[in-house]
Amino acid sequence: MRVLALMLALVSSAVFAAEGMWTLDNLPREQLKKQYQFAPDKAWAGHVMKGSARIAGGCSASFVSKDGLVLTNHHCVNECVQQLSSGDKDFIRDGFLAQKQEDEVRCPEIELNRLEEISDITPVMKKALAGKSGADFATARKAQKAKLESACIGEDKETTRCDVVELYHGGQYALYKYHRFQDVRLVFAPELAAAFFGGDPDNFNFPRYNLDMGLLRAYEDDEPAAIEDFFPFKSAGAQPGELTLVTGHPGSTQRQLTLAQLELLRDFILPTRLFDLAELRGLLTQFSAESEEHARIAQNDLFSIENSLKARKGMFEALLDPEVFNFKRKQEAALRAFVGKDKSRKAAAGKAWDEIAAAQKIQREIYVRYRRLDAGTFATRYFEIARALVRGAAEREKPNAERLEEFTDAALPSLTQNLFSTAPVEPDLEQVKFTWALTKLRESLSQDDEIVQQVLGAESPSQVAERMIKGTKLADVAERKRLWEGGALAIEMSTDPFIQLAVAVDAEARAIRQRYEDEVEAVEQKNAEKIAAARFAMKGTGTYPDATFTLRLSYGEVKGWNENGEDVEPFTTLGGGFERATGSDPFRWPDSWTDKQDQLNADQRFNFVTTNDIIGGNSGSPVINKKAEIVGLVFDGNIRSLGGAYWFDERVNRTVAVHSGAILEALRKIYGADALADEMEGKE
Numbered sequence: 001m002r003v004l005a006l007m008l009a010l011v012s013s014a015v016f017a018a019e020g021m022w023t024l025d026n027l028p029r030e031q032l033k034k035q036y037q038f039a040p041d042k043a044w045a046g047h048v049m050k051g052s053a054r055i056a057g058g059c060s061a062s063f064v065s066k067d068g069l070v071l072t073n074h075h076c077v078n079e080c081v082q083q084l085s086s087g088d089k090d091f092i093r094d095g096f097l098a099q100k101q102e103d104e105v106r107c108p109e110i111e112l113n114r115l116e117e118i119s120d121i122t123p124v125m126k127k128a129l130a131g132k133s134g135a136d137f138a139t140a141r142k143a144q145k146a147k148l149e150s151a152c153i154g155e156d157k158e159t160t161r162c163d164v165v166e167l168y169h170g171g172q173y174a175l176y177k178y179h180r181f182q183d184v185r186l187v188f189a190p191e192l193a194a195a196f197f198g199g200d201p202d203n204f205n206f207p208r209y210n211l212d213m214g215l216l217r218a219y220e221d222d223e224p225a226a227i228e229d230f231f232p233f234k235s236a237g238a239q240p241g242e243l244t245l246v247t248g249h250p251g252s253t254q255r256q257l258t259l260a261q262l263e264l265l266r267d268f269i270l271p272t273r274l275f276d277l278a279e280l281r282g283l284l285t286q287f288s289a290e291s292e293e294h295a296r297i298a299q300n301d302l303f304s305i306e307n308s309l310k311a312r313k314g315m316f317e318a319l320l321d322p323e324v325f326n327f328k329r330k331q332e333a334a335l336r337a338f339v340g341k342d343k344s345r346k347a348a349a350g351k352a353w354d355e356i357a358a359a360q361k362i363q364r365e366i367y368v369r370y371r372r373l374d375a376g377t378f379a380t381r382y383f384e385i386a387r388a389l390v391r392g393a394a395e396r397e398k399p400n401a402e403r404l405e406e407f408t409d410a411a412l413p414s415l416t417q418n419l420f421s422t423a424p425v426e427p428d429l430e431q432v433k434f435t436w437a438l439t440k441l442r443e444s445l446s447q448d449d450e451i452v453q454q455v456l457g458a459e460s461p462s463q464v465a466e467r468m469i470k471g472t473k474l475a476d477v478a479e480r481k482r483l484w485e486g487g488a489l490a491i492e493m494s495t496d497p498f499i500q501l502a503v504a505v506d507a508e509a510r511a512i513r514q515r516y517e518d519e520v521e522a523v524e525q526k527n528a529e530k531i532a533a534a535r536f537a538m539k540g541t542g543t544y545p546d547a548t549f550t551l552r553l554s555y556g557e558v559k560g561w562n563e564n565g566e567d568v569e570p571f572t573t574l575g576g577g578f579e580r581a582t583g584s585d586p587f588r589w590p591d592s593w594t595d596k597q598d599q600l601n602a603d604q605r606f607n608f609v610t611t612n613d614i615i616g617g618n619s620g621s622p623v624i625n626k627k628a629e630i631v632g633l634v635f636d637g638n639i640r641s642l643g644g645a646y647w648f649d650e651r652v653n654r655t656v657a658v659h660s661g662a663i664l665e666a667l668r669k670i671y672g673a674d675a676l677a678d679e680m681e682g683k684e
Contacts, residue, residue, distance in 0.1 A: 018611045019648040020544040021250050021552035023167070023174075024049045025118050028542075032555060036243040038626050048628055049115050050229035052247040052551055054178075055620065056111040056414055060248035061216070062622040063114075064233065064630065065679045068218040068225035069187065070112065072620030073635045074195035075303070077214035080107035081189045082300045083423035092299055095191040095592070097671055101224065104185035104217055108421040111414055112181040112218055113161055115551045118174055121148060121164065125173040129526075135514075138522040143401035149410035150400055152177055159220075162410055167545040169256055170525050171532025176550055182417055183219040188676060190214075190666070191590040192299075197577065199586025200306050204314065204639045206568060208607040208656055209577030211666050212635035215676060231622055233680045234629040235661045237605060238558050240570060246554045246612045246634055246655065248621025250547035253645050258531070259325070259332050260357035261524070262646065266319035268364055270312055272371070277309040280379070280436060287432050297426045301433075311616060314642025324646065335531070338538045349534045352527035359523040363516070368444045370516050372437075373451065374509040378501075379437035380430045385474045386498035388419050390506060393488045419484065425475040435465040451508050455501065468497040549617050556611035561640075561652050570609050574662065575602030596670045606662045608632060609654040615644050623657050632657035 022028055024045050033039040040048075053061040059076035063069065074081075078092070084105055085091045098104040128144040129137060145164040152162035152175055161178040189195070194211045202208055218225040238244050254262065284302045288295040318324055336353060339345045377384040392415075395407035406415060438461035442452050456464055473479045473496055483490045483499070491499060535543075544552075560570040578597055581587050610623065614637060623632035636656040637644065644653055664681070667673040 018554070018556040018650045019613050021253070021547050021554050021613055021615070022544045023118070024115075024247075024551055024553060025174075026544075027553060028544075028555070032243075036555070036557075036626075038243060044628065047229050048245075048247050048553070048624070049551060051231050051628065052115065052622070054113040054115070054249045054549075054551070056113055057109065058251065058549070058617060059619050060617065060621040060634070061112065062247070062620075062630070063218075063227045063230035065230055065682075066227050067679065068227050069230075069676075069679055070184070070216040070218060071622065071630070071633060071680075072214050072216065073212045073633065074189055074192070074214045075212060075307075075635070076620045077107070077110070077186060077189055077216060078192075078303060079300045079423075080110055080186055081214075082296075083108050083421075084186060085296065087293055087296070090296055091189065092192050092296065095194075095590075095671075096186060096189045097673055098185075098187050099675075101217070104187050106183060106185045106219075107216070108423040109418055110184040110216065111417060112184050112216070113178040114181070115176060116179055117177040119177070120172070121175045122173045124148070125164070133526055134522055135518040137526050138517045141522070141525070142405060145405070146401045146403070146408045146410070148175055149408065153410055157409065157413055158182075161413070163550075165548055165550050166525070167548065168532040168535070169528030169546065171529055171536060172545070180413065181218040181220065181225060182413070183222070185217050185219060186214075187217050188213075188215040188667075188671070188673060190671070191592065193585070193588060193590045194593060194666075196303075197586065197589065198580075200310065201586065203307065203310055204636060204642060206607075206609055206638050206654065206656055207572045207576070207580075208636065209572055209580055210607060210635060211658060211662065213633055213658055213663055231624055231628055231630045232682050233660050233664065234625065234627075234631050235664050235681070236631075237608070237659045237661050238610075238623070238625060238631040240558045242558055243626060244556055244558060244610045244612055244631065245624050245626075246556075246610075246614060246618065246621045247551065247624065248614065248618040248634065249549050250552055250615040251549045251617030253547040253615050255646055255648075256528075256532075256535075256546050257646075258353050258356050259328055260353070260360045262319060262325070262328060264360045264364060266316070269367065270316040270319070272368065274309065274312055274316060276440070277305055277312065279440075280433070281305050281309060283432055283436055287429065294428070297429050301429070311642055314639060315645050318643030318646060324643070327647065335534060335538060339534045345534055345537065349527075349530035352530040352534075355527045356524055359520045363520045366512060366515060366520075370512045372441050372444050373505060374513040374516075376437070378441075379433040381425050382430055382434070382469065382472055382474050382498045383502065385419060385480060386496070386502040387506075388415060389480065389483045390491055390499060390502040392419075392484060393491045397488065416484075419480060420477055422477060427469050427475070431465050431469050434469065435462045438464055451505060454504055468501070471497045474498055547615055547617065554613040556613065556650075556655070558608055559611050560609060561638075561654060563652075568609075571659075572606045572608070573602060574600050574604045574606050574665070577606055578602075592670050599669050601665060604661055604665050605659040607656060608659055609638065609656055611650050611653070612655040613644065613648050613653070614641070614655045618655075623655075631660050633660070633663065 027040055029039050051063050055061055055076055059072055061070050061072035064071045081091045125144060128140050132140050148164055149162045153160045159180050161180040163176045165174045165176050167174060190211050197209050284298050288298045339349050395403040400409050445452050558570050560568045581589050618634050621634040622630050623634060625631050634655055634657050638654040640652040664677050667677040
């Protein structure tokens with residue numbers, strides 16, 4: 001961090017050469033042409049847009065054949081693999097391969113989105129929000145979004161998804177129209193030991209040796225989807241210095257936040273989340289150690305928690321560096337000075353930073369209560385189901401524009417897919433997590449809080465958790481459908497303990513959510529729009545917006561970096577992966593690999609790094625070349641990239657990817673999946 005701090009102290013606010021997560025309708029053509037002699041036209045951008053895909057749960061992907069074959073990361077399909085597993089068939093441990101299309105198995109909860117169209121709706125949204133603030137702003141914003149999304153979808157709710165997207169923190173608005181695939185089937189996943197070789201010790205590091213890949217297939221009308229735009233494989237990959245392009249769906253960055261917002265993240269929000277994650281990791285590690293079956297059913301939760309913990313720890317450490325804040329302080333001071341020099345700009349935006357700062361004080365006051373009662377789900381699938389049923393009964397009776405956002409017509413197909421998922425709910429695991437959540441509720445709000453008294457009464461958290469989990473029927477999909485279809489009356493008559501809990505806390509949870517939306521979110525949004533307008537006036541519109549889990553393109557090249565005086569080479573090899581193995585987890589290759597070691601090309605490039613600008617959500621993104629051929633698969637960033645939520649430095653931030661040649665080598669020589677490799681290479 002000291003080396004990075006020194007770099008940051010020396011740079012200006014200018015954009016680095018490869019910085020940026022660009023929307024597909026505003027690509028950095030001049031930069032690409034100047035640096036790489038590449039000027040992508042609209043046809044290229046349209047092809048790349050439709051070849052890319054989004055896994056609605058939080059990952060990226062791409063189409064790699066005309067028959068709907070989809071490439072993403074193993075850790076993006078990990079939950080599906082676990083849901084399809086059992087004590088007798090552990091696909092996490094042993095891997096999964098459908099030798100024929102009829103062997104492909106539907107994932108219970110995966111929805112795939114393909115972006116079809118981007119429309120600028122800034123004037124419409126600005127008109128609807130003009131002159132409004134606070135609760136009025138929040139209400140108008142929600143209503144207008146629901147109206148636009150509903151009109152975009154029309155009668156085609158099953159295969160169309162539309163999202164109003166706020167860019168530049170409200171400086172611009174766009175309507176993204178997607179083709180929705182909800183019949184998504186698992187085709188291939190390697191063993192976890194191969195997909196996550198090196199485990200948590202190697203996570204966010206490099207050199208890496210991972211086959212972090214998974215294959216899905218999109219279906220429509222019970223047949224493989226017919227896909228016109230897809231990315232063929234280039235087995236040779238990319239060479240050092242060659243242009244690499246990443247298309248994916250980065251989740252969230254905070255590069256345009258104010259100092260006050262960053263300070264709250266550093267001083268309060270990130271530490272709170274880190275403490276929670278550390279506690280849960282400890283509990284689930286202990287639970288996993290109790291038996292092989294416990295380890296199997298907790299694997300996905302523990303994997304997700306460990307990854308989140310390491311990522312947020314890196315973000316926290318970045319914000320602790322004083323030079324980072326000096327850099328941000330200079331940026332904000334320059335923009336505020338620009339605003340202050342012009343009377344009209346000062347009148348429009350002069351108070352924006354102070355109003356956002358005031359909202360941060362309110363957020364700090366209500367954050368824990370909001371997090372425990374509304375933003376979270378008591379850490380258990382049972383309550384998640386119960387809340388969807390309880391709120392769904394109430395919200396569906398309202399006009400679409402007046403509903404909570406997750407219950408609008410545009411959102412219901414995704415919500416109901418998750419609600420009626422056939423994925424198993426494991427009571428032993430849920431009891432551990434629910435007990436922890438109830439303990440945190442009491443710890444955070446105090447024993448004397450009315451809501452704590454209402455939830456716990458005279459019982460301990462463990463007693464309440466055990467009683468409720470034994471008494472619930474919400475693991476039964478038929479019971480969920482009965483309650484959903486029965487509406488408010490069915491909810492009122494239900495004696496299920498989780499339904500009763502969701503009803504009991506709903507008024508308080510809604511109230512704290514309303515306060516957060518009106519006094520924090522609306523204030524931030526309204527004033528962020530003013531700051532964005534000032535930034536446009538100062539720098540023009542040739543900049544990229546913060547990440548919003550929407551399709552973006554970043555450009556870079558294959559390139560190592562220097563770490564503490566040592567050069568880090570950009571490639572690893574399959575042979576190097578076997579040299580790194582110790583025979584003990586997490587540095588142990590599965591038998592399928594060791595049995596075929598002598599048949600593999602030891603010099604085949606395995607993992608590599610590029611200067612592309614990515615963030616969480618880019619997992620599963622294709623790395624393509626100018627011809628839109630796949631040369632790699634993004635699965636991680638290096639440890640330096642974790643600060644990418646707040647800034648980007650091309651000299652040390654790196655994207656980590658699986659080499660296209662290694663994917664094909666493994667499919668053919670280790671897994672005997674020649675048909676899949678042929679399909680990906682376009683061979684008949």
